[in-house]
Amino acid sequence: MEVTAMHFKRKATEKLNDENLQQALKKLQSRFVDSRATALAELPNFPEIRDAAAAIRERVIRNLDGYLLRFEQEAAARGAVVHWAEDIEDANRLVVEIARLHGVRKVVKSKSMVTEECGLNDYLASVGVEVLETDLGEYILQLAHEPPSHIVAPVVHKSKEEIADLFEEKHGRPRTTQIAEMCREAREVLRPGFLSADMGISGANFLIAETGSVLIVTNEGNGRLTTTLPRVHVAITGIEKVVPTLEDASTLLRLLPRSATGQSITNYVSVLTGVRGKDEADGPEHFHVILLDNGRSRLLGTELQPMLRCIRCGACMNHCPVYQNIGGHAYGWVYPGPMGSVLTPAFVGLENAIDLPNASTFCGECAVVCPVKIPLPDLMRHLRHLQVERDLRPWGERAALRLWSWAAQHPAVYAMFTRVAARLLHRLGGKKKYLRHLMGASGWTRGRDMPAPSGRTFRELYQTRRAS
Amino acid sequence: MRVGLFVTCLVDLMRPSIGFAALRLLEAAGCEVVVPAGQTCCGQPGYNSGDSAAARALALKLLKEFEGCDYVVAPSGSCTGMIRAHYPALFKDDPGILEAVQRLSVRTYELTDFLVNVVKIKNIPGRYTGTLTYHDSCAGLRELGVQAQPRALLAKMPGVTLTEMQNATTCCGFGGTFSVKFGDISTRMADRKCASITQTGAGTVVAGDLGCLLNIEGRLRRNGDAQTRVLHIAEVLAGDNGENAWK
Numbered sequence: 001m002e003v004t005a006m007h008f009k010r011k012a013t014e015k016l017n018d019e020n021l022q023q024a025l026k027k028l029q030s031r032f033v034d035s036r037a038t039a040l041a042e043l044p045n046f047p048e049i050r051d052a053a054a055a056i057r058e059r060v061i062r063n064l065d066g067y068l069l070r071f072e073q074e075a076a077a078r079g080a081v082v083h084w085a086e087d088i089e090d091a092n093r094l095v096v097e098i099a100r101l102h103g104v105r106k107v108v109k110s111k112s113m114v115t116e117e118c119g120l121n122d123y124l125a126s127v128g129v130e131v132l133e134t135d136l137g138e139y140i141l142q143l144a145h146e147p148p149s150h151i152v153a154p155v156v157h158k159s160k161e162e163i164a165d166l167f168e169e170k171h172g173r174p175r176t177t178q179i180a181e182m183c184r185e186a187r188e189v190l191r192p193g194f195l196s197a198d199m200g201i202s203g204a205n206f207l208i209a210e211t212g213s214v215l216i217v218t219n220e221g222n223g224r225l226t227t228t229l230p231r232v233h234v235a236i237t238g239i240e241k242v243v244p245t246l247e248d249a250s251t252l253l254r255l256l257p258r259s260a261t262g263q264s265i266t267n268y269v270s271v272l273t274g275v276r277g278k279d280e281a282d283g284p285e286h287f288h289v290i291l292l293d294n295g296r297s298r299l300l301g302t303e304l305q306p307m308l309r310c311i312r313c314g315a316c317m318n319h320c321p322v323y324q325n326i327g328g329h330a331y332g333w334v335y336p337g338p339m340g341s342v343l344t345p346a347f348v349g350l351e352n353a354i355d356l357p358n359a360s361t362f363c364g365e366c367a368v369v370c371p372v373k374i375p376l377p378d379l380m381r382h383l384r385h386l387q388v389e390r391d392l393r394p395w396g397e398r399a400a401l402r403l404w405s406w407a408a409q410h411p412a413v414y415a416m417f418t419r420v421a422a423r424l425l426h427r428l429g430g431k432k433k434y435l436r437h438l439m440g441a442s443g444w445t446r447g448r449d450m451p452a453p454s455g456r457t458f459r460e461l462y463q464t465r466r467a468s
Numbered sequence: 469m470r471v472g473l474f475v476t477c478l479v480d481l482m483r484p485s486i487g488f489a490a491l492r493l494l495e496a497a498g499c500e501v502v503v504p505a506g507q508t509c510c511g512q513p514g515y516n517s518g519d520s521a522a523a524r525a526l527a528l529k530l531l532k533e534f535e536g537c538d539y540v541v542a543p544s545g546s547c548t549g550m551i552r553a554h555y556p557a558l559f560k561d562d563p564g565i566l567e568a569v570q571r572l573s574v575r576t577y578e579l580t581d582f583l584v585n586v587v588k589i590k591n592i593p594g595r596y597t598g599t600l601t602y603h604d605s606c607a608g609l610r611e612l613g614v615q616a617q618p619r620a621l622l623a624k625m626p627g628v629t630l631t632e633m634q635n636a637t638t639c640c641g642f643g644g645t646f647s648v649k650f651g652d653i654s655t656r657m658a659d660r661k662c663a664s665i666t667q668t669g670a671g672t673v674v675a676g677d678l679g680c681l682l683n684i685e686g687r688l689r690r691n692g693d694a695q696t697r698v699l700h701i702a703e704v705l706a707g708d709n710g711e712n713a714w715k
Contacts, residue, residue, distance in 0.1 A: 414508045422481055444654075
């Protein structure tokens with residue numbers, strides 16, 4: 001997927017003025033924030049489960065190689081083939097090789113953010129393999145030629161009316177805005193795809209090391225059709241998704257759907273193990289798992305390592321007041337919101353995502369809701385630290401900060417500076433006591449007045465008071 | 469009990485009344501208050517902008533200035549959060565200084581937290597008659613657990629009625645330099661906060677951090693609301709209607 005994170009600021013402002021998007025984003029509150037709160041309130045021992053979940057993920061990350069090798073060994077023992085992809089080129093090439101090996105012409109896909117990372121759909125199309133997205137949200141986006149704007153609800157930015165227009169144009173059927181009818185229409189279009197596809201591609205929510213299984217959670221059932229109907233199943237996921245045991249996975253499952261959609265459990269939880277057995281009726285004849293690194297292992301042993309705990313629930317973005325106002329597309333890559341503000345610079349390079357680590361008020365809500373306790377503000381702050389080290393921020397900003405820090409370290413200079421500033425700003429505030437324009441702070445005064453200072457600094461007044 | 473008042477740079481420059489209100493409250497609670505003259509900034513702007521070296525220098529400066537105090541108190545959740553939650557991180561690789569920093573951290577308190585949990589203040593010196601709504605500032609709330617304390621203090625004021633707003637704990641969009649760097653997003657966040665405030669019909673919004681107050685007040689005024697009063701919790705607790713606290 002193309003990285004456009006450098007345009008964050010401009011795109012964020014565009015999104016603030018996009019009325020359709022603003023209406024669509026209002027759904028986030030009830031759909032995700034309120035329902036998460038309700039679902040978690042049902043867990044009497046939520047803090048303990050959360051501690052356990054964070055500990056499982058941390059244990060995995062610390063011994064990642066060991067668990068991955070165990071996964072490979074167990075998966076192979078059950079007839080799956082495990083492939084290792086260092087970067088997205090590797091992953092795409094592997095998919096095409098598998099497709100060629102099995103004479104595949106048509107692919108159905110179940111939602112996978114890692115394949116978004118790889119831009120796999122475009123790649124497959126370029127080598128003549130037809131791809132059909134089967135997750136309703138992803139299918140709509142495929143029709144609209146748009147990337148997802150949310151990792152759980154990819155099409156959250158679109159209104160029902162926009163989707164109705166799109167369906168009318170692409171399906172050539174009478175326009176309807178009845179959701180049930182729209183779903184049926186999509187189902188009718190997708191069903192022949194499932195039956196005629198030679199290969200199904202899915203992501204993986206977890207990889208189970210002890211059994212070599214791939215675990216996926218879905219609500220639409222398309223994941224099951226994608227992974228079991230075609231003769232070949234390819235699961236593509238990041239190397240960090242491995243967990244030691246089924247029991248560990250079930251601990252994480254108590255938090256994943258609750259954090260994501262506020263469900264106690266998703267409609268389908270599929271544990272896919274090996275290929276179809278000799279006397280079995282269901283399952284693929286060939287099962288391949290592609291484990292993608294693409295920058296993940298680079299985070300090991302660094303300050304950003306806790307990010308690898310992420311289970312992609314999306315709670316951080318649902319609760320982020322910045323995301324709530326601008327949606328996911330402004331973030332310019334696969335992962336939006338606070339998680340994206342860490343993952344995008346980490347995966348595509350800090351110099352290509354300058355604004356993202358700064359696009360947070362550090363309100364801290366993302367860390368509060370993260371089911372695996374990732375300290376997201378600390379990680380963003382660390383990235384800001386790296387930006388300063390590498391001189392990546394604009395010079396004006398750097399100069400202003402340096403001046404402030406220098407003055408603050410020299411109390412006499414500082415006192416003189418604030419004395420002058422207090423008087424000057426007080427004067428500029430005039431009778432109304434508000435500044436409507438302030439040089440160097442147009443970012444503030446474009447939308448807000450600046451209450452003027454009262455004219456004397458505390459230190460001045462305090463000295464006077466003590467002297468009297 | 470010797471209490472060092474950390475005035476904070478915003479209060480010093482923009483609204484000294486809050487500093488005097490804090491002073492009056494601490495004195496009313498029976499503390500011996502000192503205000504180190506050379507104090508400036510806790511280093512948060514540098515720290516959150518990635519300049520850890522500057523933040524470390526300012527942390528050491530603050531450490532020295534408040535050395536002789538039993539407690540350090542600030543009328544700001546955000547600056548207190550900086551000292552309490554983040555100073556130790558700045559010196560995590562420097563065991564020699566870390567110990568002193570940790571000793572400073574644990575004795576540093578946000579004003580309302582200190583009044584309720586340390587000195588257990590009985591009599592609130594201020595009087596206020598009217599309905600208020602309280603905005604929970606992010607750092608105080610999430611880094612320090614300041615939520616019940618200001619409400620408990622307001623409950624001691626006979627004339628005060630507290631009406632809770634919707635989403636009181638949602639960020640107002642200030643975020644320090646965020647409010648200037650991403651002014652448009654910040655303004656939109658402030659809009660939501662202002663709407664919640666207006667909806668209560670309270671007429672006065674109170675918070676524990678001046679940054680949030682400037683942001684909220686600035687947006688209210690730009691939108692033509694000249695009525696809603698925007699006060700720091702210290703002003704309400706210390707002053708007659710918050711106006712005479714520093715006189």
